[in-house]
Amino acid sequence: MPTTLRSYLQDRWIEGQGPLATLLNPATEEPLAQTSTAGLDLGAALDHSRAKGGPALRELTFTRRGEILRVWAKALHAHRDELIALAMANGGNTRGDAKFDIDGAIATLAHYADLGSQLGSLKVLRDGEALQLGRTSRYAGVHLLVPRDGVAVHINAFNFPGWGTAEKAATALLAGMPIISKPATSTALVAHRLSEIGVETGALPPGAFSFLCGSPGDLLDRLGPQDVVAFTGSSQTANKLREQLGRRGVKLNVEADSLNAAVLGPDVQPGSATWDLFIADVARDITQKAGQKCTAVRRIFVDESQLAAAQEALVERLSAVRVGDPARDEVTMGPLSTGAQLRDIRAGIARLAAESETVFGGDGSVKALAPEGKGFFVGPVLLVARDAAAAKVMHTDEVFGPVATLAPSASMAAQLVRRGGGGLVCSAYSDDRDFLRELVLSVAPYHGRIYLGSEKVAGQTFGPGTVLPQLVHGGPGHAGGGEELGGLRGMQLYSQRVAVQGDRAILDAIAPAAI
Ligand code: NAP
Numbered sequence: 001m002p003t004t005l006r007s008y009l010q011d012r013w014i015e016g017q018g019p020l021a022t023l024l025n026p027a028t029e030e031p032l033a034q035t036s037t038a039g040l041d042l043g044a045a046l047d048h049s050r051a052k053g054g055p056a057l058r059e060l061t062f063t064r065r066g067e068i069l070r071v072w073a074k075a076l077h078a079h080r081d082e083l084i085a086l087a088m089a090n091g092g093n094t095r096g097d098a099k100f101d102i103d104g105a106i107a108t109l110a111h112y113a114d115l116g117s118q119l120g121s122l123k124v125l126r127d128g129e130a131l132q133l134g135r136t137s138r139y140a141g142v143h144l145l146v147p148r149d150g151v152a153v154h155i156n157a158f159n160f161p162g163w164g165t166a167e168k169a170a171t172a173l174l175a176g177m178p179i180i181s182k183p184a185t186s187t188a189l190v191a192h193r194l195s196e197i198g199v200e201t202g203a204l205p206p207g208a209f210s211f212l213c214g215s216p217g218d219l220l221d222r223l224g225p226q227d228v229v230a231f232t233g234s235s236q237t238a239n240k241l242r243e244q245l246g247r248r249g250v251k252l253n254v255e256a257d258s259l260n261a262a263v264l265g266p267d268v269q270p271g272s273a274t275w276d277l278f279i280a281d282v283a284r285d286i287t288q289k290a291g292q293k294c295t296a297v298r299r300i301f302v303d304e305s306q307l308a309a310a311q312e313a314l315v316e317r318l319s320a321v322r323v324g325d326p327a328r329d330e331v332t333m334g335p336l337s338t339g340a341q342l343r344d345i346r347a348g349i350a351r352l353a354a355e356s357e358t359v360f361g362g363d364g365s366v367k368a369l370a371p372e373g374k375g376f377f378v379g380p381v382l383l384v385a386r387d388a389a390a391a392k393v394m395h396t397d398e399v400f401g402p403v404a405t406l407a408p409s410a411s412m413a414a415q416l417v418r419r420g421g422g423g424l425v426c427s428a429y430s431d432d433r434d435f436l437r438e439l440v441l442s443v444a445p446y447h448g449r450i451y452l453g454s455e456k457v458a459g460q461t462f463g464p465g466t467v468l469p470q471l472v473h474g475g476p477g478h479a480g481g482g483e484e485l486g487g488l489r490g491m492q493l494y495s496q497r498v499a500v501q502g503d504r505a506i507l508d509a510i511a512p513a514a515i
Contacts, residue, residue: 002034003033004020004033004035004036005034007210008209008211009040009042010044011206016036016039017039018038018039020034020035021034021035021186021215023186024090024338025090025092026091026337026338027092027370027375028325028370028371029374032089032090033090035185035214036215037213038215042212042218043222045180045210045212049178049179049208052205052207053179054149056206056207056208057147057173057205058123061120061121061122062117062119063116063117063120063121065176066117066119066174067203068203069113069170070116071201072109072166072201072203073109073110075197075198076105076106080102080103083162084099085098086189087101087102087162088327088334089327090187090188090189091190092334092336092337092376093334094334095326097288097289097290098326100163101289102162102163108485109166112490115174120514123176124144124146125144125145125495126143127145127497128143129142129513130507137504138504139501140501142501142511143499144497144499144511145495147176148177148226148228148494150177150223150224150225150226150227150228151178151179151227151228153179153227153230154168154181154182155182155229155232156182156183158186158337159187159289159292159293159294161194162194164232165183165190167467167485168230168232168484169209170469171494172493173208173209175493176494177228178207179209179210180212181209181210182211184233185213185214185215188213195209220245220250221244221248223248224249225249225251228252229245229252231252232255232294234257235257255484257294257478258298258398258420258423258424258475258479259395259421259478260295260298260299260420260464261298261299261300261423262281262282262285262297262299262427262464263417263427264278264300264301264302264310265429265435266435267430267435273455274430274454274455276458277454278429279310281297281461282297282314284463284465285297285404286402286404287332287333290334290335290336290401290402292341294424295464295467296404297404297465298394299395299405299417299420300314302406302407302408303410304408307384307408315359315360315382318360318382320332321380321402323335323368323380324370324377325368333402335368335375335377336376336377341376341401342376342377345378346378348398350363351399352393352397355393356394356405359406360380360381361379361381361403362379362381364381364401364403365378366378366379378401381402381403382403382405383405384405385407389412396421417439417443418446422446422447422475422478422479423475424473424474424479425447425448425449425464425465426443426464427451428440430452430454436454445476446477448473448474468485469485471486472490473485
């Protein structure tokens with residue numbers, strides 16, 4: 001009998017009643033756990049967070065809030081192997097994929113812990129300098145960022161249960177908002193354990209942290225204008241939430257789909273450091289986490305003269321991938337997370353193949369190193385679009401698996417990148433500054449982040465798929481229009497910006513400037 005996961009509401013662990021959802025190992029289809037949120041009193045949970053968690057956090061200085069994050073990060077580090085094992089079992093992650101998620105969670109918490117200690121004894125952030133408004137400097141105005149007086153509801157996608165939970169928690173708690181964190185049900189084991197470890201530290205003030213393990217029930221219908229929903233997931237769910245929450249005046253941040261592009265500059269020659277970086281980054285992005293990464297490269301634009309060599313180099317990399325159960329040492333790419341994902345991705349590959357030529361991986365069928373007939377496996381697939389300007393699917397459908405389309409772009413690379421309708425990250429590889437300047441300025445309005453790969457930085461980049469807490473994450477249009485992280489910028493989602501004008505000495509007493 002698989003264990004039943006509990007939610008953490010009103011500072012206690014509690015089991016839902018009624019129909020249970022089952023969490024599987026996607027490589028073996030073995031049931032691992034079950035969960036339900038039916039019958040849980042979400043109204044009381046929200047009241048508790050608002051009445052206890054918000055005031056308790058707002059009372060703490062940034063240093064103290066940062067300490068909570070530091071203690072949590074250290075506790076996760078102490079349980080790192082256990083969390084990695086859970087990610088491998090429930091997420092279909094290889095060990096490397098699992099480390100990417102768990103270490104990302106720890107590093108992001110630690111980064112925000114550092115920001116907390118840098119902000120010191122302040123409790124409220126100033127946005128910019130005080131401005132003289134009167135005849136003398138005595139009469140002034142200042143913009144403050146104060147924590148919103150509600151609850152931050154965090155809804156995460158299935159693909160990063162560790163990092164997704166931690167990055168949202170870090171920014172909200174440092175900003176001074178209590179949270180209710182809801183993981184995707186299918187891969188909730190990591191988020192559940194990460195939450196247990198956080199609670200076990202004893203560092204979280206009462207009401208500051210809650211965890212809802214399964215369906216959100218009527219939680220969102222109970223939110224109001226002081227609350228925030230930070231959502232990561234598909235565009236379809238995002239659209240439902242926009243409608244549901246817009247009516248209620250709830251602040252909503254959406255991190256959704258993205259048709260991330262990689263562009264190779266015409267100057268880059270096969271065998272150069274920049275070329276090798278491009279091939280390594282793109283091949284990693286296609287296969288890491290079986291392509292179930294919101295930042296993964298989906299479209300690859302090269303010059304016609306580079307097409308054959310790029311195709312050959314990528315096919316060589318993809319041919320070396322060994323798909324199977326991540327519990328086996330020789331496996332380098334695991335399964336997709338769910339059966340539903342497998343069906344979606346197989347259908348997506350067929351749609352892409354209708355307008356492009358498949359040069360590797362066929363329809364995604366694969367003989368996996370796994371128990372016969374079990375698991376949600378798909379092999380890596382590379383397609384080539386001879387006419388990327390005429391193609392449609394490659395620019396509109398996010399096929400959320402190990403699948404990418406390569407295309408000659410001639411001088412139209414920037415236009416083709418923009419056809420994605422707004423992305424999380426665009427990567428460009430070149431040592432030609434003029435080419436990069438033109439490309440960056442042309443695609444910048446359509447992206448949250450741009451990654452430049454060149455000879456001089458080839459040895460020190462993390463690849464475009466790695467989201468860093470120092471830099472903003474999110475993107476316009478298709479990508480959801482949201483923004484998270486970016487150091488202190490990430491706290492703005494959880495804050496009200498208020499202009500306060502009056503006697504400068506009184507303003508200083510209310511909210512001192514940072515030293
Ligand atoms: P999803 O089906 O939209 O689910 C995302 C989350 O929303 C899950 O926690 C899900 O809960 C919840 N949910 C579903 N319907 C809901 C509703 N009506 N009300 C409230 N919550 C609801 O997406 P997914 O399949 O998990 O994730 C894959 C997608 O996420 C991909 O498109 C990927 O690009 C995107 N993604 C984006 C980012 C980013 O940072 N931009 C990062 C990762 C993933 P249940 O699991 O309980 O149904």
